[in-house]
Amino acid sequence: MEDLVVNFHTLDGVVHALDGVSLDVQKGEILGLVGETGCGKTATGLAILKLLPDNSEIANGRIMLEGDEILHKTEDQEVKIRGRKIAMIFQDPASSLNPVFPIGRQLLDVLKVHNQATDEDSLRKLAHDTLIMVELPDPESVMELYPHELSGGMQQRVMMAIALSSSPILLIADEPTTALDVTIQAQLLVLLKKLKETLGLSVLLITHNLGVVRELCDRIAIMYAGSVDEVAKTDRIFKNPRHPYTRGLISSVVTGRLRGKVLHYIPGIVPSLLHPPQGCRFHPRCSYAIQACKQSRPELLEIENGHFVACYNMPKDPWWRT
């Protein structure tokens, strides 16, 4: 994804949701896309699938899939990419599934659209195998059940099965475990990792949970107010974050190790994207801001092998939280 610009036209004016987002997901890796509410994480995911709402426009940029530009395809070609090459799962599995059809029917519908095989028997076999893949016990009876008869964790497994049924090369997972309890989250994270390894799947994992990305992701991209501020390997992001926002974000996470200490926080709030700040969008909240930050937006530059930062005045003081 290169220099993607997405605007939303609303009654209050134009919301500059994505302001030149560049990202890449490598084959077989899990890239974590992290940021606070309203920073453009979900818009990024939807833009890749061209699922953005009608009041939006992609004003600029390119999205390439295996070297092939996918932004300007015809509707027909889009359908072949969406679902077949790129699939997506969402935060709330209950609202993604149709409550009036049994699981099997919904899974078979998707399989019919995306597969050459048309006879019921081989489709059922395929559906069965996909449910086994996401480790749902007793797939035959699961297929007879309606969504409300499944727990949240099982519903999300069904969503994963539907998403993976057409063997996509990229899975976009938008807060897949946020609505679930921690013990269920743990089950799904293990599954996601396993699927990545066995299927060679690439995953764009959208989340605000830094703990989840630390455990699961190979690389992490940090987003703030519509742009990507820092990208690096997971270990580097946590051991040597260079963007002031990344540092602020990581140090705001509350853990027992901080007991007795005053918690660090980022002053101010995320700006409205109707009127984003000039220059670096983080500068009004940044304690390292200099004159240049107010005037122009810093570019995302490679400061070390594979470590990209968009900042004019990277903090030089040592990072305390390992």
Add this chain to the structure above:
Amino acid sequence: MTETLVEIRNLKTYFPIRGGLLQRTIGHVKAVDNVGFNIQKGQIFGLVGESGSGKTTLARSILRLIEPTSGQVIFDGADILKVDRNTLKRMRKNFQIVFQNPFLSLNPRMTVRNLIAEPLRAHTEISENEITRRASELLRLVGLADEQLWKYSVELSGGQAQRVCVARALALNPSFVVLDEPTSSLDVSVQAQILNLLKELQKELGLTYLLITHDLGVVEYLVNLVAVMYLGRIVEIGNFEEIFRDAAHPYTQALLSAVPSVDGTALTQSRIILRGAVPSPANPPSGCTFHPRCHKYIGDVCRDVEPSLNPLGATRKVACHLYSAK
């Protein structure tokens, strides 16, 4: 040295399940099932558990926002569950609650001043000028400026709105505040601000908190004592060090190991992955309700006999046959 502020004894809150043609009661959801513990003055007591474990029902039962089925909640020598309406109203000055979603707690048609004035008008007879003075004093206490007094909740950010809820809860100088997921709907950077505030206020005003949360990081950071709930019962209770360094109950162990850590300290190798999901509280498993998911299942006793909450060491209690067997 420590003084008990709230004593909860054998508290049960059952919700009837109605069914059939005549809508007769055909069973009960045991949302809170025989829970008892003490909250000491000046402490932060943490209540953790997954969704549906009964945390919120327990908190509301303690404040009698829900009428419990049976049990006692003794506050200042009086049983909250027994007192008449007038006494209850008088007592309510002393215990307040802050909810998860500040925007749902604040009437969008009232200014911040009037939101804070509500409890003052209900419980005191101070003049309007006095109310404005007190409201601005409370705003300063929670780190907001005077100009916020005349705003409506929609004009506030999530963090600011939650501060207003805290200000309102503190308006009547309560001694006990229930915090029900106070930071769960906030972004991490804002969450830290609110936690700093709550901690500061607790120290400054000598408050006692009952903190309900599913965020174990917050619990480990803040609380003195923790109770872990599973399907309406307390499975383990103890001081935070015991629970977080050396959890005894298999459920506590699994819960703690399930949390992905930013510090990279989670031992992925030793992670306990539980089977299945939390069963329906309308039809809980027999014996120990955790037995179908337990990774330390020791035999029929788990399936057949309900373990009681027994002491393990000086300050901890555990409800598990692993320990009662010895």
